[in-house]
Amino acid sequence: MKAPPRCVLEFRDVHPWVRYAEREPWREPMSTRSIFDHEFIYVIKGWVRAEWAGRKTLMVPGDLWVVEPGEPHAGVPEPRLTEIFGVHYDYVTLRDSHRISYPMVDHVRLPAPRDRATFPGGLVLSGVYRAAVLPDLRAPFARLVQAYQERRPADVLRVRARWMELFYLLVWALSGGPARAGSLAKHRRQVEKALGWIEANFAGPFDRNHLAKLVNLSPSHLTHLFRRLTGRSPLQHVQHLRMSEAKRLLREGTMRVQEIGRRVGYEDPYHFSRAFKKHEGFSPRAYGEMIRRR
Numbered sequence: 001m002k003a004p005p006r007c008v009l010e011f012r013d014v015h016p017w018v019r020y021a022e023r024e025p026w027r028e029p030m031s032t033r034s035i036f037d038h039e040f041i042y043v044i045k046g047w048v049r050a051e052w053a054g055r056k057t058l059m060v061p062g063d064l065w066v067v068e069p070g071e072p073h074a075g076v077p078e079p080r081l082t083e084i085f086g087v088h089y090d091y092v093t094l095r096d097s098h099r100i101s102y103p104m105v106d107h108v109r110l111p112a113p114r115d116r117a118t119f120p121g122g123l124v125l126s127g128v129y130r131a132a133v134l135p136d137l138r139a140p141f142a143r144l145v146q147a148y149q150e151r152r153p154a155d156v157l158r159v160r161a162r163w164m165e166l167f168y169l170l171v172w173a174l175s176g177g178p179a180r181a182g183s184l185a186k187h188r189r190q191v192e193k194a195l196g197w198i199e200a201n202f203a204g205p206f207d208r209n210h211l212a213k214l215v216n217l218s219p220s221h222l223t224h225l226f227r228r229l230t231g232r233s234p235l236q237h238v239q240h241l242r243m244s245e246a247k248r249l250l251r252e253g254t255m256r257v258q259e260i261g262r263r264v265g266y267e268d269p270y271h272f273s274r275a276f277k278k279h280e281g282f283s284p285r286a287y288g289e290m291i292r293r294r
Contacts, residue, residue, distance in 0.1 A: 004070050004113040009091055011120060011171075016163045020088040021148035023141075026077040034072050036113045039088050040166075041065040041075075042141050046082030048075050050128055058199065062131025062138075064170070069113035071126070078244060085141040089163060091117055123175060132188040134173050140166040190215040191225045198234060202241040203265040208234055242266075243279045250288040257284045 019037065026048065041048075041064070048059040052073035059065060067073055118124050144162040147155055194215045198206075211234060212219040226234050242264040249260045261272030261284075276284045 004115050006118050006124075007115045009117040009119060014091050014164070014167070015093050016089055016091055016160050016167070017093045018087060018089045018144070018148060018159050018163050020086065021145045021159070023083065023085050023145050026075075026082040026084050029076040030074055032072050032074040034070050034113070035067065035088070036069055036111045037088050037090055038069060038114070039065075039067040039086065040141075041067065042085040042087075042137055044083045044085060044138065046078040048077050048082060048084075050075050052127065055127070057128050058195065059128060060131065062134065062136070064129045064134060064137065066125045066127060066129070068116045068126045070116075078240075085138075085145065087141070087144065087163075090114055119171065121175060123171065125170065125174070129170075129174070130188065130192075135169050137166065137169065140169060187217065187221075187225055190217055191222070194222060194226060194234065195237075198237055199241065202238050203245070203263065205265075206235060206238045238265075239275065239279065243276060246272075246276060246284065247280070247287065250284060251291050253288065253291075257288070260284065 023044070026046075032051075043059050043061050043063050043065075045061060047061075048065075050057050050059050050065055050073070052065075052067070052071060065075075116124075116126075140162070144159065144166055147158040147162045150158070194211055194217075197211060197214060208219050208223070212222045215222065217225070223233050226232070226237070232240060246260050246264045249255055249263060250257075255263070257273070258269045261267075261269050264272075266272035266275065273283055273285075276282075276287070280287060282290065
């Protein structure tokens with residue numbers, strides 16, 4: 001799908017049409033696709049590996065992904081935990097909106113992609129925005145979803161009002177808003193550097209003091225900020241990534257349990273099995289057998 005042109009849209013000309021708004025689990029990887037309209041993906045629980053425009057990032061709770069029409073993108077969630085708000089919309093009311101329902105199964109016969117938008121001040125809403133630069137959008141998203149699900153004739157007005165509330169908060173934050181004070185905003189790059197280091201090295205020995213020194217923060221301050229950004233301590237995130245990789249290898253079914261344990265950082269098979277069962281509720285062997293029976 002070819003990326004559509006970009007138009008300049010004044011705020012006074014925004015008359016939104018919401019096609020889809022749900023709070024939903026995200027369980028399976030999403031292969032590369034392009035959509036014809038705009039989409040908000042807001043992470044509530046878990047995490048998502050997002051990929052778009054040649055970029056990759058790990059999304060955590062509070063992060064928002066704004067997908068533009070015709071833009072190839074893909075995402076891989078953490079299967080057990082990930083939950084999102086998903087909203088498909090256009091900035092202006094369109095006549096064919098009532099003919100389109102979600103989720104869309106056939107992505108081959110999509111309508112022509114909508115124009116992408118640039119707003120006053122050169123503002124473009126596209127890509128992943130971190131929780132550190134956004135207000136808490138959980139309540140506005142929840143109000144939008146509730147209004148959308150009512151489906152009474154007059155509720156189309158309430159849906160638009162809720163979407164406009166959400167849109168205002170997003171534009172307000174990204175256009176400057178009040179400066180986002182606080183330690184997390186100040187040290188966001190350092191915390192994201194720590195996050196990236198853990199993603200690259202989770203299967204090796206973990207030393208919180210070494211990681212803190214690497215990003216020039218004290219161990220306790222790093223743990224506090226890391227938990228605010230991801231919902232986990234650095235050590236909990238290491239364990240989470242190890243278990244996620246172990247589950248992937250168990251699903252492939254080509255390696256022995258002991259080999260998988262060593263691959264994800266456990267030299268002692270008993271230690272690996274005990275950690276896996278504590279994290280997942282099943283032993284690695286039982287998990288593999290359960291997957292194979294499906």
